[in-house]
Amino acid sequence: MEIKKIVVIGSGTMGHGIAQTYAANGYQTTVVDIKPEALEAAKKLVASNVKTMLNADFITAEQAKATEANLFYSTDIKVAADADLVIEAVPEDPDLKARIFAQLDGICRKDTILSSTTSSMNIYEFVKITNPERLLIAHWCNPPHILPLVEIVKGPETDHEVAITMRKLLEGMGKSPVVLNQAVPGFIINRLNLALMRECSYMVEQGWVSPEDVDTAYCCNQGMKAPFEGPLKMMDFIGWDIGCMAGMFLYPSISNATEVGPLAMQMLDEERLGVKVGRGLYDYSGKTREEVQQERDARVLEVVKLARKLKAEK
Ligand SMILES: NC(=O)c1ccc[n+]([C@@H]2O[C@H](COP(=O)([O-])OP(=O)(O)OC[C@H]3O[C@@H](n4cnc5c(N)ncnc54)[C@H](O)[C@@H]3O)[C@@H](O)[C@H]2O)c1
Known part of the structure; x- marks a missing residue:
């Protein structure tokens, strides 16, 4: 039709x-x-x-x-x-x-x-x-x-x-x-988001690293390749043999929490709900919500334009 x-x-x-x-x-x-x-x-x-x-x-x-x-x-x-x-x-x-x-x-x-x-x-x-x-x-x-x-x-x-x-x-x-092909909870993207959020929160909760440094580690590694290289393609570059060995060694130490962790609960208790209230893990005071969102959107627009260009050149 x-x-x-x-x-x-x-x-x-x-x-x-x-x-x-x-x-x-x-x-x-x-x-x-x-x-x-x-x-x-x-x-x-x-x-x-x-x-x-x-x-x-x-x-x-x-x-x-x-x-x-x-x-x-x-x-x-x-x-x-x-x-x-x-x-x-x-x-x-x-x-x-x-x-x-x-x-x-x-x-x-x-x-x-x-x-x-x-x-x-x-x-x-x-x-x-x-x-x-x-x-x-x-x-x-x-x-x-x-x-x-x-x-x-x-x-x-x-x-x-x-x-x-x-x-x-x-x-x-x-x-x-x-x-x-079927409606599984979280579809694809929220399953991925939650898996990542669980491990990020866990590392902060253990006192191993600050929230800012977790974000920097992500943005300056996977984030740099994200528009053209998904996590599965990334394994092709790492090598599946290396990936398997890392998995055998690391999976037992990665969070397998089945409940929302203390970091998120603390954010709720302290009413630090994020951009919509001007404060989350980061402080957005001094700017309106619209300004914060516009700054973010302007950057996303540039990244999506670059991703379109890379796709066209493929
Ligand atoms: N907000 C997000 O980031 C996001 C992202 C992806 C998907 N979604 C999903 O998209 C859907 C919409 O979410 P949203 O954030 O746009 O909601 P929203 O609250 O911003 O907008 C919903 C609109 O629906 C209108 N509405 C309510 N009852 C209605 C009716 N009977 N007839 C006509 N209009 C009616 C409301 O007046 C409102 O303007 C939800 O299912 C949500 O889960 C939201």
């Missing part, structure tokens, strides 16, 4: 960035929210994102124009009636998501692809729709208009062709989709 019309339900952190990406790539996209003020906020965010991306040469002037021309806003979910693809991006609440998909099931054509941006839930356990072969998860990363990864997670009844359609659609917009 050719995808032309797209509806995104929820205009928050993920919804507005996903919608603007489709619009920039020529798809007629409507973003729906129950709150008119959320739509107003989304409009402002999209305008500011487009400005930043244009200034950074991340998008072309044509794509900036297309974003404006192709993006519509509505408070009425019934606009999904003639959509080819609907993307659910409402908060991570199973009852709410189940309700939205039940509504969409009544509104949409029976061949409309329905997808969820859930970052952690096995929606296939509680979303009940007719023709479940058209249901899938497409988990974009934050910020969605910048980061290339999208995890496509198939359910037990998802048609392989639907996953392929989604994959091609995303690839056509310069995204880097990956397909997970």
Whole structure:
């Protein structure tokens, strides 16, 4: 099926960035929210994102124009009636998501692809729709208009062709989709993040190293190669014989904790929740949250541009 019309339900952190990406790539996209003020906020965010991306040469002037021309806003979910693809991006609440998909099931054509941006839930356990072969998860990363990864997670009844359609659609917009054949907790990326966070926290908790030095060790080693060399490819360069020997020796000493450790609990107790409150392991006071995020995003934009260039040269 050719995808032309797209509806995104929820205009928050993920919804507005996903919608603007489709619009920039020529798809007629409507973003729906129950709150008119959320739509107003989304409009402002999209305008500011487009400005930043244009200034950074991340998008072309044509794509900036297309974003404006192709993006519509509505408070009425019934606009999904003639959509080819609907993307659910409402908060991570199973009852709410189940309700939205039940509504969409009544509104949409029976061949409309329905997808969820859930970052952690096995929606296939509680979303009940007719023709479940058209249901899938497409988990974009934050910020969605910048980061290339999208995890496509198939359910037990998802048609392989639907996953392929989604994959091609995303690839056509310069995204880097990956397909997970079943919904395992954390999908791919959060399993990796948590494995790394467990060991990083453990080393700090043991008093072996400061948090700053753990971050430096990561950024100045794996971080330098990350855009073009994943952890498995890295083993090809290290040599699997060396890797096996290191594994035999090191696995017994690596954390196998099954609970959140003392470092994270301390951060909660001290209300050092991170950028959103101005203080986490690092101190962000003296700058607004927006300033801190903009600085981070400007750097990420440069890295993604470099990664695109390296991919094109491959
Ligand atoms: N925030 C992230 O970093 C991130 C990253 C990846 C995936 N996700 C996932 O994406 C989804 C959306 O998260 P978010 O951070 O964008 O949430 P958010 O709270 O920023 O935005 C959700 C929006 O949905 C709207 N909404 C609520 N009920 C609605 C309804 N019945 N109809 C229409 N709109 C409704 C809200 O008004 C809000 O504007 C979640 O499943 C989340 O797990 C989030």
